Amino acid sequence: MLRTETRHAETSLCYHCGERCTTEEIMIEEKTFCCEGCRMVFSILNEHSLCNYYSLNQHPGASQRVKVRKDKFAFLDDVAVETKLLHFKEGHQCRVRFYLPQIHCSSCLYLLENLPRIHVGVVSGVVNFGRKEIEIVFSDDRCSLRELVETLASIGYEPYISLSDIKQKKQGTSKSTVFRLGVAGFCFGNIMLTSFPEYLGIESADEALRDLFRWFNLALSLPVLLYSAYPFFDSSVKSLRHRFLNIDAPIALAITITFIRSVYEVLSGTGGGYFDSMTGIVFFMLAGRLLQDKTYEQLSFDRDYTSYFPVSVPVVKDGREIPTMLPAIKPGDTIAVHHGELVPADGILTRGTAFIDYSFVTGEAVPVLKNMGELLYAGGKQTGERLELLVIREVEQSYLTRLWNDAKKQPGDRDQGSFVHLVSRYFTIVLMTIALITGIYWQVTDPSRCWPAVTAIFIIACPCALLLSHTFTNGNIIRILGKKxxxxxxxxxxxxxxxxxxxxxxxxxxxxVAEMQDVSYSGKTLTAKMKKAVAALAVNSSHPLSRAIVDHLAGNERRQLIRVNDFYESVGAGIEGFVDGMLLKLGSAAYTRSEKIAYEGAAVYLAINGAPIGYFQFANHYxxxxxxxxxxxxxxxxxxxxxxxxxxxxxxxxxxxxxxxxxxxxxxxxxxxxxxxxxxxxxxxxxxxxxxxxxxxxxxxxxxxxxxxxxxxxxxxxxxxxxxxxxxxxxxxxxxxxKANKQIVVASFILSILYNIVGLYYAVQGDLSPLVAAILMPASSLSILFLTYGGSGFAAKRLKL
Incomplete structure (x- = not known):
């Protein structure tokens, strides 16, 4: 049985969160806690033998001074909401994923993955540390969704549940790209193996085996052509419809001609074709595209305002707070906004004093005082007492929504075309010209070589090296930048x-830095005793300017601050209390009865025993x-x-x-x-x-x-x-x-041109053998990979990134 006692705080830090015990400290078995919330979390963990949580990291928990209000998660009792939040349900087993912004260390992982020991209804919990997410499997006959969320909140990991979580979810990156790459890789590898009879020139004694392999290669190439290569054909058709020739068009043409030429050779018995080159082109192109498209999923660029708004808000009716879905809020409704909650709609303040943090909208972290009758805009966060707000605009018509929609990027805003598409256009024109000249020449001199020469040009001069250099360089640079x-x-x-x-x-x-201020003091000189007294008073306030004063006066010596008696805070005006026999007041000029100074920035005035002493000025901290x-x-x-x-x-x-x-x-x-x-x-x-x-x-x-x-x-x-x-x-x-990216792409493009010149030398003569094609295609692709990775890696290292 844990023994609990309460006494005045002196110099202790909270065993759970590490914050200073300012007004009182709560003791349990010689462990000190700053508030009942932190003590309760420790009691829960101790009850379930999970106190190893504290041995992995010192003070691993988050402060629990701000309690989760009762019935905050009542909206989770709504079956419609529960259905939209669950990712999977079969029988009684349910699967749900939550974003937990509090995750920060190994202690968090230990505790969250031991959730089954805290609640019998939880089957398992798996944490994705990078994304700060947890996937939980639970039995709804033993634990409701609301109970699960309240359990997480009770141990200091309140899930971040927003309105966007119950909207129709967009499909993430399609797995079809991975499947297409897998099919192309499987077919490419097997075709390379079964093409060795062609590479090594097996004699007619093994003709039956060679023919069997040729037909086998033809069969393996069909899934690549019809499934894996589909994105290139689809992109090409769309670009041609818009009278634009993108990089995928010549690649699709090369794949088509390579396949037709190869099928002709197999059917006519004149050769084994170039199925290895065709499938290799598709495989390497898809690999580069997949690398480029693999971005950092921790940050989503497709959020809208609903990602920040709550699922429901309490509507005040007959003196009671009734949880109501946010889209159902209409003008004329009175809603309650509690401490730390977002104002979800534009409205007029009808009860309470608002102290609104508009940093999300404006970047300014200093809260703005609003009194009854004033208009509050959606997007601000209340940092003071409970408010009541008369809604005057629906959520979709609020100031924040309009500002968001005005700011939102549209696809056309960003699509100016890559220089690679411009280069590929000229590349294609040059390629067509060479093919035309070669075709005319051989048609006049030796018609039997015309078709082999023309098709060989398109096979060997595929711009895949250009696209590979672009996608692999971009992919590696995206990876380096994201890591930094x-x-x-x-x-x-x-x-x-x-x-x-x-x-x-x-x-x-x-x-x-929005949350930091540079502080300077003007007025009568403060003794060391006075400085400690002012810091001791200010540390009891949650106002950003009060915290800045504490940092300025006490620094790292917060543990040595003395106790405050009869502390009182007037929201939006100031704070006062007796410290070491002195009555101190910090706040506005009117609150402290000081003469207001002409200063454009924020200022906090100080009075001791009723006499104005001086003032603190605040400037932005760069x-x-x-x-x-x-x-x-x-x-x-x-x-x-x-x-x-x-x-x-x-x-x-x-x-x-x-x-x-x-x-x-x-x-x-x-x-x-x-x-x-x-x-x-x-x-x-x-x-x-x-x-x-x-x-x-x-x-x-x-x-x-x-x-x-x-x-x-x-x-x-x-x-x-x-x-x-x-x-x-x-x-x-x-x-x-x-900027180095473009230089690397140009260098790799020059290298690919050299390969194309060598290949075209053979191709225009109509003598391109499968062995030469099999060597040139992978050799060019692999060399491009080495150049792009090596070049981008070297550039990053040279810049010390």
Missing amino acids: GLYLRDASVIEKIASIDHVVLDKTGTLT RDDTDRLLKQLSLRFRLSVLTGDSAGERSRLRQLLDEQAVMLFDQRPDDKRDYVKGLQADGEKVMMVGDGLNDGAALRQSDVGIAVAEKANNFTPSSDAIIDAGKLSLLTKFIRLC
């Missing part, structure tokens, strides 16, 4: 990045190496910095930029988009780097839009790429690697 923190929407973005000459940067949340990044970009590109903030930091920002760089303040979303459009009208290729949804229109308008993400769930729908905020300093190196 830049995730591309698709391979075409590499070429767009390589062509940019102007970089436009958002400031707030991009160059600066990311590490921001000055070096801006200098590197200025040397290679024209540079602009846009921000929705006022010009209060103009002088500070100018110190980081060169004289030619443009700085624009008070920029609205439309202003940013129009600025990018103006640069493009002057012929510039623009890269826009931003973080908030207010950058969405500019990101969409730009040639390359890169969203800076602090978290996997925080980016806009208009980005061509997503960059990890901690890797922004590597942006210049990323651009240089993308």
